[in-house]
Amino acid sequence: MGRSSWAVAAAVPLVMLVSACAQPAADAAPAGSPPAAEALGADEVALRVTHAGGFVTPQSIPSRVPALSIYGDGRVITEGPVAAIYPGPALPNLQQARISAADVDALVRRAVKAGVGAGTDLGQPAVADAATTRFVVTTEGGVRTTDAYALEMPDDAGVLTAAQKSAREKLSHLLAALQDLPKTLGKGAVSEEGGYQATVVAGIATPYTRQPENVVELGAPAPVAWPGPALPGARLNPNVDVGCVAASGDQGRAVLAAAGKANAMTPWASGGKQWSVQVRPLLPDESGCADLAKQE
Structure with missing residues (x-):
């Protein structure tokens, strides 16, 4: 692709958790x-x-x-x-x-x-x-x-x-x-x-919720069969309903290929239910969901 971006300025997301500000x-x-x-x-x-x-x-x-x-x-x-x-x-x-x-x-x-x-x-x-x-x-x-x-x-x-x-x-x-x-x-x-070509990819899953009418009017995406390990996977935090699975090999490649054709609102079907999934390629120093559980 052309000239790569080196911007690392923070893009602050919109909802729910305040940072711990003290030095570790x-x-x-x-x-x-x-x-x-x-x-x-x-x-x-x-x-x-x-x-x-x-x-x-x-x-x-x-x-x-x-x-x-x-x-x-x-x-x-x-x-x-x-x-x-x-x-x-x-x-x-x-x-x-x-x-x-x-x-x-x-x-x-x-x-x-x-x-x-x-x-x-x-x-x-x-x-x-x-x-x-x-x-x-x-x-x-x-x-x-x-x-x-x-x-x-x-x-x-x-x-x-x-x-x-x-x-x-x-x-x-x-x-x-x-x-x-x-x-x-x-x-x-x-x-x-x-x-970057990841060899392991994680799927961070939460139950899919029906989209607002204005989103539906834009064309809600059809459910896509999740090609990785069964969702939602183990909870990353026992107090939060967020699961995680990690896929490698053929499953990992299948997840990356399917995610490449999907968008952030795509509902993923697994185990007879639909899930919202954030697909996260793992970096070279990461091996599985346990590494992502350390994020703040």
Whole structure:
């Protein structure tokens, strides 16, 4: 496909859950020096940016895709642009590219220098229900994270100190650099751009509900037979009616093929019932539904 998108700015969803804004415990210890990329496994995350919180539906939490994942072997996986249509596509537009080991090292060092994993006080802007930008980096001391609530929102209420603003500005600059790796790393540094080919795909299922009349008038899609493991699968959270199944091999390919022809409103038929399913290709460091259950 043409030029890939490197935009990793948060797109805050619309309904239901507020982010936990405090820094995680991993921030408490200072980050160590970043390891050389060669010391990381091919599927080990060197640097990642995700977005958490905001108002979201329960099933959208585990189906979220990290905005940026950089792996030990230089693979870079991002979510590309999606057509502004309704209903939207059933599959996220995941794109993969590759950078050198030296550039992996450079970006990890840049993240550590920007304060990822340092436990810096970032304050909290007086903004309700914003998303949290989470930076994850692998260092000699292990995996370190930093959460920045409402990172791209202005401090209109003036509640942040000068030090907090400075720390947040460093993370904003890091995010901007990661938004455009070809510009950040230089001409020719990013290669092999194209669609990401997942080997395992998850289906996050909830009972299908009848659509509003205005949606029906647009042409409600006909039910499609679910080609993967029987839905809804095991609950990701015992307190929330959201199930998950994972498909690989022939089943995984069948799910991806069917989802490629479906949209976000497609009802999926399984076990004599209809289900709403969010299809989530798993990333190289993910193996099944248990990995998605950790999403926030």
